[in-house]
Amino acid sequence: MARIDSYPATSTLADDDYFLVNGATNGTRRVSGANLSGEMQRLAPSLDAYEEMPTITGTDFILMCTAGGVVGKISFNALVESVRAALELEEG
Numbered sequence: 001m002a003r004i005d006s007y008p009a010t011s012t013l014a015d016d017d018y019f020l021v022n023g024a025t026n027g028t029r030r031v032s033g034a035n036l037s038g039e040m041q042r043l044a045p046s047l048d049a050y051e052e053m054p055t056i057t058g059t060d061f062i063l064m065c066t067a068g069g070v071v072g073k074i075s076f077n078a079l080v081e082s083v084r085a086a087l088e089l090e091e092g
Contacts, residue, residue: 041071
């Protein structure tokens with residue numbers, strides 16, 4: 001098998017692309033690009049590992065987890081607008 005740096009470089013992924021992983025327990029194997037995102041989220045540090053910030057500004061982002069388990073981000077400004085719209089619906 002060729003060294004990994006002998007393969008051509010790419011900046012995009014296709015639906016049928018795979019990534020090689022190598023571990024002492026399970027040896028060398030591949031993971032699909034479609035499954036890599038979920039695995040990266042599973043292996044990410046817990047929220048307790050992140051630094052707590054004392055303030056937030058309009059250009060900052062907040063990490064969020066949807067009911068479906070998808071981790072994403074929302075800007076502080078978008079969060080404020082979302083809460084404002086929800087309050088207006090409750091009042092109206």
